[in-house]
Amino acid sequence: MNEGAVEKTVEIETPEGTFTIRLSTDDLGFVYPDMLRYTIEILHGARPVYTYAINSYEVPPGSLFEAGRVAGIVFARLADDVRSRPEIYTRKRVLVRPLPDRGVYDLVILQGSPRKFGNSALAASWCDDEAGRAGLSSRIFYIHEMEIRPCIGCYVCYNDGHCPIDDDMPRIIRAIESASLVVVCTPVYTNTVPAGLKAVMDRCQWLHAREKILGKEVHARGLAIAVAGQEGMEPFACVTPVVDAFMKNLGIQPAGAVLFGGLDRIRDIRRIEGAEGEVRSALRALLGSMAER
Ligand SMILES: Cc1cc2nc3c(=O)[nH]c(=O)nc-3n(C[C@H](O)[C@H](O)[C@H](O)COP(=O)(O)O)c2cc1C
CATH class of the missing domain: 3.40.50.360 (Flavodoxin domain)
Structure with a gap:
């Protein structure tokens, strides 16, 4: 679970149980100046099932929306999606490819x-x-x-x-x-x-x-x-x-x-x-x- 400052939380009751959607921010200024990360997590009961993240360096200058605004829009869209098809979010959706567990050399x-x-x-x-x-x-x-x-x-x-x-x-x-x-x-x-x-x-x-x-x-x-x-x-x-x-x-x-x-x-x-x-x-x-x- 993300440790950043919680900005927004919504609880959604569905026939599949209770979902919590949470938007948090992390100050990544220690990596690059003014870098901020927005993380949206969906929990089914207490179990995290989906995570979306975007940071301020992903969004180039001149873009229509800055990262915080994008995170707000995604938050609203995910809340709608959970309400309309909760069954999709009852199992964990991992969207990253882990590194291979073999291939280690001196x-x-x-x-x-x-x-x-x-x-x-x-x-x-x-x-x-x-x-x-x-x-x-x-x-x-x-x-x-x-x-x-x-x-x-x-x-x-x-x-x-x-x-x-x-x-x-x-x-x-x-x-x-x-x-x-x-x-x-x-x-x-x-x-x-x-x-x-x-x-x-x-x-x-x-x-x-x-x-x-x-x-x-x-x-x-x-x-x-x-x-x-x-x-x-x-x-x-x-x-x-x-x-x-x-x-x-x-x-x-x-x-x-x-x-x-x-x-x-x-x-x-x-x-x-x-x-x-x-x-x-x-x-x-x-x-x-x-x-x-
Ligand atoms: C596209 C290309 C660019 C190169 N540019 C340079 C260069 O800027 N300065 C230089 O001294 N040699 C240059 N070389 C020569 C190579 O560094 C040299 O042939 C080297 O031995 C090739 O190593 P390799 O057998 O590991 O491929 C160039 C060779 C190629 C094919």
Whole structure:
């Protein structure tokens, strides 16, 4: 049951028993400035059977109605509906998809290149192998092979910690939420990460919402591994802050970056002397520091 301030309550007697409809508000100003959540719950007797929520960030500026007004209208419509067909509300109506209960790993690797056997994928496989050698479970997510749609900025995840988009993202959310280490392996595409990986990063706003609304914290440390065509460090000027921002937003502690430029010329990371060793030792160092904690 929602703990917010109760704004309005109505009791409805029906042949199916007594229903209570309650509208409450929560001040989510601790998440974003002026964020308010309106929650309407229907109880059959004392049992919650249906919940609707809307927050002020869901409603863009310029909309016909603000969120409080929408909540008022939904409240009235639900009251009418309960009166006219109470039998619909005698059983619990759960309209959210829970996260999968399987798919938990010590190490989660987000492999952002569309090239399944490219440089980022090779770096990912070295990390995966190191985890195996350390007796840890790991999982490489080949982002390009998954169905991940972009974030639509609906802010619905701040209502109850669930994203309304139905795709493969829950597997990644479940995995990151329970991982000890998250590695992002990515090529530089137009100075940043490829679109598919960027979509995953944006959709992980969902994890931010789960932390704020449900208290589900991410406890992982993070490592970035990036490859670029051009020589030197310049191609990484944008990509490293992007990966950093992604991690910090989720409470993942970034533990540095391993960067390889100059791949336009040689195309194959295996031809960069010491690259494999550098990736493996960066991961080993992280695994070692985690074991000490
Ligand atoms: C669409 C596209 C955009 C790219 N943009 C950049 C860039 O901005 N800077 C750069 O140095 N390399 C750029 N590259 C080169 C890749 O970063 C480089 O080939 C990398 O090694 C590919 O990694 P992968 O094998 O993991 O896919 C780009 C490549 C592609 C296909």
